[in-house]
Amino acid sequence: MAKSRLSEFLDRAAAGEEIIVTSDGRPKARIVALDAEPVPFRANRKLLKSSKRKAGTRAENIVRQDRDGRD
Numbered sequence: 086m087a088k089s090r091l092s093e094f095l096d097r098a099a100a101g102e103e104i105i106v107t108s109d110g111r112p113k114a115r116i117v118a119l120d121a122e123p124v125p126f127r128a129n130r131k132l133l134k135s136s137k138r139k140a141g142t143r144a145e146n147i148v149r150q151d152r153d154g155r156d
Contacts, residue, residue, distance in 0.1 A: 087106050094106075094116050095116065098116045098117055098118050099118050100118075101118060103115060103116070103117050104116040104117075
């Protein structure tokens with residue numbers, strides 16, 4: 086039955102409804118709409134600037150040491 090109504094289910098999912106496909110009364114699949122676009126990661130620059138740096142080896146130095154050790 087789901088095969089013959091797939092277009093309808095896709096339209097309903099695109100409208101925001103969650104469709105659960107069952108077989109013998111057991112859930113087998115979920116049809117949901119895809120997000121339009123993923124939300125890009127945004128750094129809180131004010132927070133980053135105000136936070137104190139922790140003492141320790143800088144990442145660039147760790148990478149440089151690792152690269153030098155490979156030669």
